[in-house]
Structures are given as C-alpha cells and as structure tokens.
Amino acid sequence: MVLPAFVLFFVFHTIPVLQGIYYSFTDSPGYGPSDLVGFQNYIALFTDGRVLHAYWFTLLIAAVATVLVNVVALAIALGLNSRIKFKTTLRGIYFIPNVLAILVVGYIFAYLFNNSLPAFATKLGIDSLSTSLLTDSSTAWIGIVILAVWQAAAFNIIIYIAGLQTVPADLYEAADLDGASTWRQFRSITFPMIAGFFTINMVLSLKSFLQIFDHIMALTNGGPGTDTESVSVLIYKGGFQGGEYGYQSANSVVFFLIIVALSIMQLRVLQRREVSV
Numbered sequence: 001m002v003l004p005a006f007v008l009f010f011v012f013h014t015i016p017v018l019q020g021i022y023y024s025f026t027d028s029p030g031y032g033p034s035d036l037v038g039f040q041n042y043i044a045l046f047t048d049g050r051v052l053h054a055y056w057f058t059l060l061i062a063a064v065a066t067v068l069v070n071v072v073a074l075a076i077a078l079g080l081n082s083r084i085k086f087k088t089t090l091r092g093i094y095f096i097p098n099v100l101a102i103l104v105v106g107y108i109f110a111y112l113f114n115n116s117l118p119a120f121a122t123k124l125g126i127d128s129l130s131t132s133l134l135t136d137s138s139t140a141w142i143g144i145v146i147l148a149v150w151q152a153a154a155f156n157i158i159i160y161i162a163g164l165q166t167v168p169a170d171l172y173e174a175a176d177l178d179g180a181s182t183w184r185q186f187r188s189i190t191f192p193m194i195a196g197f198f199t200i201n202m203v204l205s206l207k208s209f210l211q212i213f214d215h216i217m218a219l220t221n222g223g224p225g226t227d228t229e230s231v232s233v234l235i236y237k238g239g240f241q242g243g244e245y246g247y248q249s250a251n252s253v254v255f256f257l258i259i260v261a262l263s264i265m266q267l268r269v270l271q272r273r274e275v276s277v
Helices: 002-023 040-045 049-080 087-099 102-124 140-164 169-177 182-193 195-210 214-219 231-241 245-276
Strands: none
Touching: 002 245, 040 245, 049 087, 049 140, 049 195, 049 231, 087 140, 102 140, 102 214, 140 195, 140 214, 169 182, 182 195, 195 245, 231 245
C-alpha cells in the first residue's frame, strides 16, 4: 500500500510542481510553443508594480485577519468552554461556517455589503456606511477581512476548545482560593497551558490567509481596479486569463518560498514564547 500512495503523490503533486518550476523559466502563455528565458521572469517580478502591490495587500490581509480570527476564536472558545446551557448545540452552530462553500457565502456577504448594509445605514443616517464598502479601495479590504475572519473562526474555535479541555480544573480551584481574578487566571493559567494550541492556530491561520482567493473572487474580483488583488488572485488572472503562464509560474515559486519562510519564522518565534511562558 505504501508504493501506490507514493506513486500517486509523485504523479499528482511532485510532477506538477516540477513542471511549474520549469515553466517559470519560460515565456509560455499557457498554450503553444515557448522559449527558455532564464531568470528574466524572476527579475521582472521585483520591478512589477502590480505584483508588489499584490504582495503588500496579501500581507496586510493575512496579518490583520490572523490576529482578529485568533482573538475572536479564543474569546468564543472561552465562552463555549464555560458552564452555559446548550453548550454542545452552540459548538455545532459555531462550526457551521467551516463547512459552507466560501463562494456561496461570499456572494451572500457581497449582497449584504452592497445592498443591505448601505440601506440600513441610510435609514440610521450613518453617511460613512451609506455606500458599499466594496466599491471603495480604502474600505474594500475591510469587507474581505470580515468574511475571512467569520469563515475561519470556526476551525480555530474547535482547536481552542480542545486546548481548553486539557487545562486541569484543579488549577482554577486553587486560583479561586488564592483570590485570583478572572483575567489573572487567564493570563497565568489558561493562556500558558494552551500556548501550543495558540501556536498551531496562528501558523495555520497565517498560511491560510496568505493564500486567500475565494473570498476576494466572490466579493470584489480583485477590484476596484486591481486594488484588492491578492497574490493568488493575480497568479490566477495573469496565468490562466492573461497569457502570463510562465511569468506567473515564477510568481508562484517565489510566493511558495515566502509562505514557507514566514511559516518557519512564525513557528520558531511562537515556540520560543511557549518555553518562556
């Protein structure tokens, strides 16, 4: 059974990756003949304003969404782990966003941002929200972050709940006897005990948000203009729709290396913090 699994992995993963690396050194438009161009594609990436903006925008979305989703997920997980009624039912409800098709949900959010929210804000006299967030380049990213955090929080909540259930109840009882406040218990007991789960969620969240794609396609399609293009969206549009297959293959290789580097750096920093805590 090991050999067939290895063969399948090699055929459907390794070979396409190697082909992508090869095409990154060509001027292939995605069809027909192509010529080798060496490192020209890679050099051009660092002087391409559209590419640089896509990287900046992707890092912005990933950084903001990673922080927000972990704050929201941890807060909800703490509530769901406490002594409340219908705890099991609420856990199931909060997990629903993780199993919904993000494109479908994205279109629903797009309708809310484009129609429902402006109409509601107009009635309340809130001028700043009377127009769609998605039509303004300075606010469109906020809508994307809201959708991304709403959808990703479900998985993080489950991870945090699993971590919270590993904390011995005796520690809280001893803290209560010592007169420790709720915040003190969280800072000195809860968070240090779930530091490993926090690391997992932070690393997985950043990696996921760096590859954000469906959310943007459903809400803005990269607009207005190209202001909300993430790297994944740019690779898709340029590589499969813009005749830049070789060029965007090089972009994909660079993007992959950046994701790996950021993930390793983040993991090491957070693991050191686990030890210090």
